[in-house]
């Protein structure tokens with residue numbers, strides 16, 4: 181295992197019994213270097229949950245250009261032939277299916293609000309519906325107001341609206357934040373905003389997130405039961421964003437005093453870019469290429 185430089189704090193381990201609740205990105209072991217991950221998976225089956233942007237594709241200037249490469253597609257398909265694989269994205273699931281070119285996987289789109297399994301169809305849950313009119317109204321409001329701010333991009337989604345400001349002049353970005361605050365204030369208690377990479381995600385204020393979606397999927401897909409070879413399942417979640425922390429936490433909390441295998445959270449980030457980033461992940465991968473190598477290793 182790679183041990184970060186000694187600064188007086190205990191080094192981070194991927195072993196669940198010694199893992200603190202959170203750490204910082206620069207203190208995480210590297211997922212390709214640590215034998216502890218292979219150890220945790222020995223005699224067990226992985227179930228892999230994959231965020232899309234920043235994990236399966238690099239972050240690019242325009243959302244519509246984040247197309248998964250043929251190579252990554254091949255790796256994901258090979259992995260899906262060996263174990264359960266689901267994509268869990270902030271994007272709409274139809275968009276994930278289109279950009280990834282993979283339509284035979286379980287996809288939890290719209291931050292887990294909209295889940296679909298090619299075998300079971302739409303997977304219902306407590307946050308599946310009831311917010312449609314609110315989201316439609318807010319999308320229109322944001323679209324109209326954002327047209328006055330140069331460089332904004334509005335991405336309407338199934339259960340949210342994303343207001344991108346990557347191409348807004350830095351001194352104009354406070355106007356975007358003020359617009360988001362205004363919209364939230366117009367719907368007291370009904371909306372929440374989740375931060376992302378140069379994007380404000382306005383969603384219904386419902387206690388639902390990627391962590392809850394992953395936990396729900398583990399139940400629906402019956403992953404807490406041994407597989408046909410009698411192996412227990414270790415869920416693994418790979419993500420790069422703040423919204424992925426809900427999933428890291430959900431997996432870290434599993435197995436605490438119950439019969440289930442605790443999961444592994446893998447943060448995809450170059451720790452040099454965000455050394456102080458607090459995380460509940462258990463290991464790190466620095467790039468999308470490293471994600472490919474890690475998944476390729478799991479698929480063999």
Ligand SMILES: O=P(O)(O)OC[C@H]1O[C@H](O[C@H]2O[C@H](CO)[C@@H](O)[C@H](O)[C@H]2O)[C@H](O)[C@@H](O)[C@@H]1O
Nearest residue numbers: 232233239240241242243246269270271377379
């Ligand atoms: O949960 P994810 O699959 O990671 O999706 C998060 C958001 O990703 C997209 O926006 C981000 O990636 C774009 C392409 O690299 C980039 O141009 C943008 O600046 C990023 O914020 C997507 O457009 C959003 O809807 C997702 O919620």
